Every structure is written in structure tokens, then in C-alpha cells.
Amino acid sequence: MNLSITGLHHVTAIASDPQRNLDFYVGLLGLRFVKRTVNFDDPTSYHFYFGDGRGTPGTILTFFSWPGARRGVRGAGQIEELPLRNAPMFFQPEHVVL
Numbered sequence: 001m002n003l004s005i006t007g008l009h010h011v012t013a014i015a016s017d018p019q020r021n022l023d024f025y026v027g028l029l030g031l032r033f034v035k036r037t038v039n040f041d042d043p044t045s046y047h048f049y050f051g052d053g054r055g056t057p058g059t060i061l062t063f064f065s066w067p068g069a070r071r072g073v074r075g076a077g078q079i080e081e082l083p084l085r086n087a088p089m090f091f092q093p094e095h096v097v098l
Contacts, residue, residue: 010049010060011082016069018046025050025061039064 015021025031034049045065052059061082074080 007058009057010051010062011079012047012062012064014069014072015048015063015065016067016071018048018063018065018067021048021063021065031061034060042066 022033026033031050032053034051036049037047039045039047042064048063048065050061050063072078
């Protein structure tokens with residue numbers, strides 16, 4: 001049995017402002033809003049899925065919607081940067097204010 005990891009289906013993060021999260025990934029970066037489900041670990045919140053035009057596994061970025069969540073602190077083993085190879089990005093980066 002081959003137990004090697006050949007890729008990722010998706011990466012998940014937390015969104016403290018769900019509307020701003022949607023506006024950024026769909027409106028600014030041009031990703032597709034693939035689907036919205038209930039967070040199965042916390043049924044009081046949603047799980048948003050963004051991806052390429054087809055929702056192809058490996059292009060999916062998801063967020064748990066936790067309004068008002070405090071900003072995270074960098075720690076050992078955490079992701080600090082996430083490049084998006086398939087994002088259309090029809091904007092000028094110098095005009096982006098986060």
C-alpha cells in the first residue's frame with residue numbers, strides 16, 4: 001500500500017468577517033464560490049469553499065465563518081503565506097488595501 005501524500009484537496013482558514021471574505025476571494029481575486037455548508041464541528045457556523053472555475057480538488061480554499069474571531073498569532077508549523085496559482089487576479093496589486 002502506497003501511503004505517500006500526492007497533493008492536498010483543500011486548505012482551511014478562519015474568516016472573522018464572512019462578507020469581507022467573500023468580497024475578497026470572489027470579487028477581487030475572481031475565484032468561484034463553490035459551495036457553502038455547515039461546519040460539522042460547529043453547526044452554528046458555515047464552511048465556505050472557493051476554487052477554480054470547476055471546483056477542482058487541489059484548487060480549493062475554504063473558510064470557517066466565525067464572526068468576530070480575534071486575529072490569529074503566528075506560531076510554529078503554521079502557514080504564513082498561501083500562493084494561489086489558479087486565481088485569475090484581474091486587478092493591480094498596488095491598489096489592494098487589506
